[in-house]
Amino acid sequence: MRKTTFILMLLCLGIQQAQADSAAGGHAAGADYAEPHLADIRQLTFGGENAEAYFSYDGRELIFQSTRDGRRCDAIYRMDRDGGKVRRVSSGDGATTCSFIAPDNRTIIYASTHLGGRDCPPKPDYSRGYVWPIYRSYDIFQADAEGGAVTRLTHAPGYDAEAVYSPRGDKILFTSVRSGDLELYLMNPDGTGLDRLTDVPGYDGGGFFSLDGEWIVWRASRPTGEALADYRALLADGLLRPGQLEIYIMHLRDRKPIQLTDNGAANFAPYWHPDGRHIIFASNLHNPGGRNFDLFLIDVETRDIEQITHYPGFDSFPMFSHDGRRLVFASNRHGKVRGETNIFIADWRW
Numbered sequence: 001m002r003k004t005t006f007i008l009m010l011l012c013l014g015i016q017q018a019q020a021d022s023a024a025g026g027h028a029a030g031a032d033y034a035e036p037h038l039a040d041i042r043q044l045t046f047g048g049e050n051a052e053a054y055f056s057y058d059g060r061e062l063i064f065q066s067t068r069d070g071r072r073c074d075a076i077y078r079m080d081r082d083g084g085k086v087r088r089v090s091s092g093d094g095a096t097t098c099s100f101i102a103p104d105n106r107t108i109i110y111a112s113t114h115l116g117g118r119d120c121p122p123k124p125d126y127s128r129g130y131v132w133p134i135y136r137s138y139d140i141f142q143a144d145a146e147g148g149a150v151t152r153l154t155h156a157p158g159y160d161a162e163a164v165y166s167p168r169g170d171k172i173l174f175t176s177v178r179s180g181d182l183e184l185y186l187m188n189p190d191g192t193g194l195d196r197l198t199d200v201p202g203y204d205g206g207g208f209f210s211l212d213g214e215w216i217v218w219r220a221s222r223p224t225g226e227a228l229a230d231y232r233a234l235l236a237d238g239l240l241r242p243g244q245l246e247i248y249i250m251h252l253r254d255r256k257p258i259q260l261t262d263n264g265a266a267n268f269a270p271y272w273h274p275d276g277r278h279i280i281f282a283s284n285l286h287n288p289g290g291r292n293f294d295l296f297l298i299d300v301e302t303r304d305i306e307q308i309t310h311y312p313g314f315d316s317f318p319m320f321s322h323d324g325r326r327l328v329f330a331s332n333r334h335g336k337v338r339g340e341t342n343i344f345i346a347d348w349r350w
Helices: 005-007 224-237
Strands: 038-043 048-057 063-066 073-079 096-101 108-111 139-144 160-165 170-176 183-187 204-209 214-219 244-250 268-272 278-283 294-297 304-307 315-320 327-331 344-346
Touching: 048 096, 048 315, 048 327, 048 344, 063 096, 073 096, 073 108, 108 160, 139 160, 160 204, 170 204, 183 204, 204 268, 214 268, 244 278, 268 315, 278 315, 294 315
Parallel strands: 096 160
Antiparallel strands: 038 344, 048 063, 063 073, 096 108, 108 139, 160 170, 170 183, 204 214, 214 244, 268 278, 278 294, 294 304, 315 327, 327 344
């Protein structure tokens, strides 16, 4: 997900991003668009491409992926909630993605390709259209809070990434191709106790837990016919075409997938509001096939959808703080050059 707004957007897949400048503190971003749910929007990073910023459980810090320090692909960084105290917490080798902080703040997890080589992995071949790379060298690693004492958690051949802790820290949810398809799995924090959650052909990924830990939400494709054949052929070559993704939820007790959206758009990056009734996600719902992605809020019971952001470009990767008071997201707004993506934080207003 590279070099253009559309390329950065959609996932947790080891994005190679342009160089970003470090910022010592937040910068007021201004209210340029009619976004009544977002107050006191502040910009936390400045320049290049920064994405997938996720709160610590206490809401005081963020972990995110970024290119800076002369790198050509993503590394993992932590910073204070106001954008200060930025420091790298991954090794700097290979590409990294999908980081998350444990609820007790003692460990972090992220995916990395560094065992496959210190250099950035090659970019995908776009001769077959717009595709995402599913790097076989991605594995999931755990480290201490500042990136030391790195331990490998996944050992299966092929892609393992998109990992998050449960709110109690007793499980990790992640995506793996170990079955031959991209499916969701649970495992214990030490990598044991593997438990497969999905089994329908198509991509399942980008999952997150509800605050009570009883539900998960994720994005999925369900191709059939020629589309399924295309999906499988691309996956065999380590590629994924992300044109249509829908949002699903599942209660971990009965494990029956429930489809929330059915609009044929590229819906992704879902996250639960702490009330357990609403999910925020990114979509090009009003720009089918296009690059204008906004944030939307869906009511789990009624399926009513409300548009949250209105910037005419890319808004994505939202996460609520666990007290529901703040929203962090990535956006192209205020970019100095085309495709520049930065991290923003706002106070949430109902």
